[in-house]
Amino acid sequence: MQNQTETIVAISTPPGIGGISIIRLSGEESIQVLSKSFRGKVSPKKFKNHSIYYGKIFNKDQLIDEVLISVFIAPHSYTGEDVIEVSCHGGNFVTQQILQLMIRNGARMAMPGEFTKRAFLNGKMDLTEAEAVIDLIQAKTKHSQEAAIYQLEGKLYSSIKSMLDRITELRCEIELDLDFSDQGLEYKSTEEFIIELKDIKKKMSLLVNTGDEGIILNEGYKVVIAGEPNAGKSSLFNKIVENERAIVTDVPGTTRDYIEEDIALEGYLVKLFDTAGMRKGKDRIEKVGIEKSVDIIKQADLILWVHDITVNLANVLNFRKVLNKDVIEVFNKIDLVKEKKKSDDPNIAFVSALSGKGVSDLKKKIINRIDLGKYDISHGLISNTRQLAAAKKSLTAIKQAIKTTQKNLGLEFIAFDLRETSEALEEIIGKVTSEEIINSIFDRFCVGK
């Protein structure tokens, strides 16, 4: 059972939607957790109930975002505990960074529906109300819905369940060996044990990797527009967004050096980033642009590297190697050259950001990247950050178990690691043994609300 006094955190706005994202903290240490990263006129210690404060979130000395803090002191809050809501500029990147900071500051990632559960436990809400909150959670695009359906059919469930069963079997064997070691029974050798653990680990790694796919469906496929100055990146950005604008998240570059938009391309949630600030005269990627742009590029699923077709292309191809990312070379300003430009190469596109020529071709190429079969969702995949965090936790724990086994530290320590592995997996599919109604209700919740 989760400890109710721990301070929990989650992004309480749905991923990618809305001009503003809210990160919510609940628990005794909410204010303390925030204060480690917050700078403002009023120190968090002096926050008054039901007030809003302006300030900045820093990661050490690096500015992350300007934010507004809403303060709800227990019991006058949604959960009945001290609640802090950080309203930051929308978009996955900043939101995730703030979330990670809060976790580093001592908060724990909330379980699905945990805020509501606490509200319920603290008598702020009755069970019917709590159940009604489920309806607030909606899949955003048709592919997300599809994934949701597959999950209902239990693809993810059965693949995790089978891992869980195998781990349970190993745990049983360990317990048997520990408590009945004088019985002359036969057990797996260390080698066999490690082989089995490694095989489960392999499956877990796959799951964690599919996690990235699942997150693409739910949190968006990240496409970053980058390139040399004056190549027409911003024009291209605007052109792509123009007709596809699902939700506008036009954040002025006051605190950041990029712009982000969420668009729906044929049902896929795509997060489009326009990076800026690429400096002239530097041809090595590490020195190109400021750190944030590089950070965004690092997180990208796909990069549109924009060139000015009228400029010499000598140093172009080097970038792709350095980036080690999926790249489409986009040659802009075809309206300025005479010959007709079109390419069947999926890695190359010719466009005119000014006239819009070639943009739909580019969009198709982007969609094809998503569709390239790489993201076959039929085997069940992880579709939100919480599940991914749990899968990663189980992966870490099983790695630890393998290490412990190899170092021959002792069965009871392996047992401990494997219990952690199991518990992490159970976080995704729910306790296998539980008949616990409320747990299952709350497991259907998306994190935050």
Next chain:
Amino acid sequence: MNKIYDVIVVGGGHAGCEAAIAAARRGADTLLFIIKIETIGRMSCNPAVGGLAKGHLVREVDALGGVIGQVIDKAGIHFRMLNRSKGPAVWAPRAQADRMRYHIEMRYVVEHQENLGIKEALIEEILVENDVIKGVKTQYGQEYFGKTVILTPGTFLRGRIHIGLKNFSAGRAGEFAAENLSLSLKNNGIKLARFKTGTPPRLNARTLNFFKLKEQMPDEPPVKFSYYTDIKPKNYVSCFLTSTNPQTHKIIADNIEESSLFSGNITGIGARYCPSIEDKIRKFPEKDKHQVFIEPEGIDTFEMYANGIPTSFPPDIQLKIVHSIKGLEKAKIMRFGYAIEYDCVQTDQIKPNLEMKNINGLFLAGQINGTSGYEEAAAQGIVAGINAVNKLNKEPPIIFTRDQSYIGVLIDDLVTKGVDEPYRMFTARAEYRLHLRQDNADERLMPLGYKLGLISKERYDKFKRAIEIKNREIDKLKSINANIESKKSYKMIDILRRPEVNFESLTQFGYKIEDDVTELIMEKVMLEVKYEGYIKRQLQEIEKFNYLEHKNIPQNFDYMNFHTISYESREKLTKVKPISVGQAARIPGVTYADISALLIKLKSMYG
């Protein structure tokens, strides 16, 4: 006016002795009843103490100030640390005892105890007035009065021995059962269950072919159970190993209907972990052999205990079975094995201080609570003894918790989950196994034992000194650089963290081990250093666990009128009357939803 004792203990086995001694040491005027004085501290089953998880219990009882550890240290004839090949959290001390010596040592301790009287009598009745215990009545009709009574009757409650198709009343082979006490309990509203256990035949060592048996040597030097005592245990004997074979199994299969187990005469429930040899053959026909340990019963006797083949076949079949086993071809049986059925109570009627819920001042410990094993009995005995005195002193009960001791795991399992077969301790039952180690039972429980007056000042000082030395050594390890040829300098503590390095081998790197660093301290230091990461993780878990554990529920909480939760759960909660929300959550069938609702209710009632 009749004398009123503070504490009356009924039964002088492993639970009864601990209970009586703990109560008397805490100043209570105590009287111990036993059917036959020669059976004080008798080992009814195998002549051994400790073993997996049980060794942990012995160390805990010892750290609390119980006597089992010191008695086995004196009466032991073959000491081993089991699970040495596994990690240190599951190392388990075990010793073969000289059965007679064990009784003599225990009797010595009991008879020398201040405030403790012994009386030979069979108790047939408990005296209860208005749900309060008043005393007991003997078979002669005498009444003895006590403010509290602790029942530790072992297998004697309506005990019935089965051999083949024959069965008769007995508490143990050749001893009277307590036939009427069960009825008296029943008449006082106590619900009983019936369990079964068994013993193997005992063989004459002079008739065994030792060349065909595999010898098992004890550990040298022997590791003792008791902390900070001057007892120097000694190894005298080896144990021996052989096994059953297909021929044995055929004899059993061919004669199965002659075993009392399959005769339909036995209704008691046996333990899955301790099956008779006929059970083993029936349930695992694919196995072609089962281990048989040949364990000496003492150094003044040739009697050997054939551990591994408990049986209730008639004597002639028992002999055939024994003769089919390698090395035992010409063995003579000195005592035959048998199955025994006995009454025990349903443990959801007991509170975590081991007091009956419906009879004030009546405590139960040992097999009557559905457990098996001397160690489990001793653990409950000392808890009952301690709490009877707290009751007299009108002090709050001492509750042992799962994060603190195996004793806590044991009692919580009994009173929260109930038992449906004889209960034995396993390390797997302890969630916080990495913390509940045999090496640190002193650190976990000695301060409590001292506070309760069960641990002498002298022993406690030794303990405190040892911990000081331990901490000094750890500080030293952290500050001293290892004498090692390397560009990087290493602290001693980093060297010790390596799996292949033990404390003593640090001397190679220039570490000086002071004279006051004992084996025990070395072990403590080593474990704390090597497993620091795991221990920390475990302690974090314990901290979480304690959140619900410290949410108390008033004992008069009215569950039946609390309609938010299901009727079934209300019934269960009413029956168990959990003392904390944590305990409530462990009751089988009580759901998370029930617990959530309970938390809300408690908060709305008590803030």
